[in-house]
Amino acid sequence: MKKRAWWQESVIYQIYPRSFMDSNNDGNGDIQGIISKLDYLADLGVNGIWLSPIYVSPMKDNGYDVADYFDINPMFGTMADFDELLAEAKKRNIKILMDLVCNHTSTEHIWFKEAIKDKNSKYHDFYIFKDKPDDKKSSFGGSAWCYVPSLNEYYYHYFDESQADLNWANPELRKEVASICKFWLDKGCGGFRLDAIELISKDLENNVFANGPHVHEYLHELNQNAFSLYDEALTVGEGWPTIDICLDYTRPEREELSLIFEFQTATLDWNPKGFGKYQPVEVNHTSLKDIVTNWQTGLKDKSWNVVFLENHDLGRSVTRYGNDGEYKVESAKMLATLMMSLNGTIFLYQGQELGMINPYFKDLDLYDDVDSKTMYKDVVQTMKAMSHDEFMHGLLMNSRDNARTPMHWDNSVNSGFNKGNKTWLAMNSHAKDINVENQINDEDSVLSYYKKLIGLRKSNLKDVFIDGYFERLTNYETTDDLFVYKKTYNGEVITMIINLGQNEIDYDLSLVKDKEVIISNYKDIDKKLRAYEAIIVRG
């Protein structure tokens, strides 16, 4: 058998630092807070942490607007704190992945400040300037061009106007990015999540924003000048690829990235027309099954899958893909079973292991997210393309803040996130019900269920769980809600029988008869599949 890299056998846990654990009670999570929870993460079974950005930043987009790649934002602590985090994580066999945000910098970055001082500065060419704007839109709403009076020019920003896009055509800029990577890898980081990486090569004249003409050349170069110099550094790119595009980035012989996220599965409630996530549609289970099957089979033996349902940019999966009322526990466990039974590297987002649900903030003022706010201004106030109420419904489901409320640790004030000081984003009102303290010693909790599933991916069944031959058994799928698939590895077989919805389903009992149940979210097996029932059997 081919030896796998550490990250192929890992569950990686994403931390959104501002919302994880606030050790100094200033309302913002911090590095010491993370250190205090490392035992919790080790016990959960994770081997890697993806840290959303902790660099110096004005925090217009919560750190995805970097002002200094080589230092820590004082809000989160110091470099000494970070070194302590690395050392403490290492003791627990956990690697730290940094978030490499290098499609753009904050306009407070020294490069940008120099760039707008003087057209002849070498830093001017680090960014994308133009004499006259065209009608390109920022993905956060409004124009993508922002005027700089001192230059009488406009700079391009795909995201917020405080996030100026870098010009990767400039070789010196690319060298700088390689040095940033080496700095963090030299410290002992396990690799990077690469933010918006598909955007780095663009052809704006021809309206090509993603997967542009030189993206593979730039990433191969970065791989050769940085990633490949370190043993098994994990690089996972944020992109929105098709299977073919994903393979172009991740086939090992191309020496670019290890992995790339696929967003088709996790954005099935985004309206493909209109205003996408702000006009949510119902999740179509036939599409869900098809997409999962295509990715599971499409990368097999060519590259490696990434499996995730949540991150800091998405609403909570139980609210969007399950039922966050009567069946919040069952549906959280169903989604866990689906995710953890698939091939690939698992990415788990903080709070997902508890089955956290959306906070349902009804007041616009409770939202902080730059995307939610700018889009509201653009779509509701300027364009008048959606009503206030319609947009608010979109926010309830899909504002990025739904995933960003502080983590729920216990039953004390602010759920133990801090000692009672006002939190930077309001607490989720379900914190009393869904928290670590309530779940950690309860064998039937969502948390315990996740732990068991993670354990299975490390057990003697690990090969079939993480890299089995995937086969969908459509013959058994009597309704859209029923998903049946099996996986095989060297004679070991497991079969997954999953009810994606809340209606009871008649199913073929031969699927479970005389089979060992490896895990299931109901106490017994019945003649019908109950709401969100999920079963994994051996054979």
Ligand code: GLC
């Ligand atoms: C990515 C991040 C998101 C951020 C954007 C700009 O999509 O995940 O949070 O706002 O890039 O950096």
